[in-house]
Amino acid sequence: MSKKLLKDFVPNPNHIPGIYNYCDRWCERCPFTSRCLNYEMSEEKFGDLEDGDLSNEVFWQRMSDTLQETMSMLKEMAEERGIDLDSLETDAGEERDNPLEDKPVVHMTIHMAKSYIDAVKNWFDENVYIYEDDVRELAAELEPDAVESPAGDDTVTLIDSVEIIRWYQHQIYVKLQRAIHSSRDEEFEIENGFPKDSDGSTKVALIGMDRSISAWGKMINYFPEQRDSILGIITHLERLRRRTEKKFPDARAFVRPGFDEIVDKDRPPSEST
Numbered sequence: 459m460s461k462k463l464l465k466d467f468v469p470n471p472n473h474i475p476g477i478y479n480y481c482d483r484w485c486e487r488c489p490f491t492s493r494c495l496n497y498e499m500s501e502e503k504f505g506d507l508e509d510g511d512l513s514n515e516v517f518w519q520r521m522s523d524t525l526q527e528t529m530s531m532l533k534e535m536a537e538e539r540g541i542d543l544d545s546l547e548t549d550a551g552e553e554r555d556n557p558l559e560d561k562p563v564v565h566m567t568i569h570m571a572k573s574y575i576d577a578v579k580n581w582f583d584e585n586v587y588i589y590e591d592d593v594r595e596l597a598a599e600l601e602p603d604a605v606e607s608p609a610g611d612d613t614v615t616l617i618d619s620v621e622i623i624r625w626y627q628h629q630i631y632v633k634l635q636r637a638i639h640s641s642r643d644e645e646f647e648i649e650n651g652f653p654k655d656s657d658g659s660t661k662v663a664l665i666g667m668d669r670s671i672s673a674w675g676k677m678i679n680y681f682p683e684q685r686d687s688i689l690g691i692i693t694h695l696e697r698l699r700r701r702t703e704k705k706f707p708d709a710r711a712f713v714r715p716g717f718d719e720i721v722d723k724d725r726p727p728s729e730s731t
Contacts, residue, residue, distance in 0.1 A: 470495070474716035480658040481717070482666060484625055489515035490716050521622070521672045528675025532696060535689050565638050567705055570698040571631035571663075577691050578627045585684065616680050622673035626666035630698075633663035637706060653712060660702060660709035667699045 478496035481488065489511045491497045536542070641656035674692050678685050703710065713719060 470498075473498070477714075477716035480662055480712075480714040482626070482629060482662055487514050487517070487625075489518065493716060517618075518669075521669055524672040524675055525668055528671055528692065529696075531675065531678075532689065532692055536693070541693065565634075565705070567634050567698065567702050568631065568638060570694065570701065571634050574691075574694060574698065575627055575631055577694060578623060581687060581691060584687075585681070616676075619673040619676040619680070622669050623677075626670045630663050630666045630670070633659045633666065634702065637663065637709075641706075654708070657706055657709040657712040658714060660706040661712045661714065664699060664702060664709060667695055667702070671695050671699075 472493055473495045474490065474493045477490055477494050485491055485494075485497050485500070488494070488497070492508050492511050637656040637659040640654070640659060644654050644656060671692055674688050674695070678688050681688070
């Protein structure tokens with residue numbers, strides 16, 4: 459993009475400065491595309507931005523509601539089987555740097571995130587009929603009225619659930635890696651009370667975990683015969699989520715520009731309360 463075109467974008471008071479710094483890069487599902495300079499500069503567009511933002515906001519709120527339902531189901535299953543979801547004990551030396559090595563050891567959070575990538579791949583490999591290429595045909599059989607359901611509709615479809623799982627499958631790992639690496643060089647931020655990049659990256663990863671848990675919960679509705687294997691994946695994600703929150707206790711409180719602020723759409727973000 460030329461400097462002239464870039465200059466034309468910058469003065470727009472509707473844009474939220476820095477909103478793209480801690481997002482999940484899923485523009486198609488974002489409720490703030492109409493206020494993002496980075497998106498406006500991109501070549502790909504998704505129709506009317508304000509209408510799309512509104513429907514996406516409704517969609518993610520619905521997924522947030524689903525999270526509570528999924529966690530209640532998980533807790534019931536854990537109690538039935540004697541699984542301790544609160545168990546966060548770490549192995550000796552698990553997250554300590556080895557003074558004899560040039561590189562620090564891999565943190566358990568990263569290891570678990572990598573294991574989640576493999577778990578998702580294995581699950582879809584074992585259930586090949588759910589692959590993205592075939593999911594619309596399957597969805598048409600299971601939910602004929604909801605295959606092309608818009609985000610603002612009353613349902614979260616099978617297609618939605620698969621897309622969410624696949625979108626965050628690798629991103630959780632990537633964001634946690636960035637968080638771990640950033641945390642090693644944040645003494646200045648800690649001493650001066652500035653928001654830490656590690657917390658911002660971790661928050662994006664945690665949101666990915668929340669949404670993935672919700673999506674897996676929906677998958678159980680479509681594939682009840684896979685309940686045990688899906689609950690196993692959800693259990694792994696929940697333990698990763700709790701371990702991550704323990705490792706980065708301030709991450710949930712990190713304020714991402716736009717996403718975690720109350721912004722008056724009729725005024726620039728700097729003037730909003």
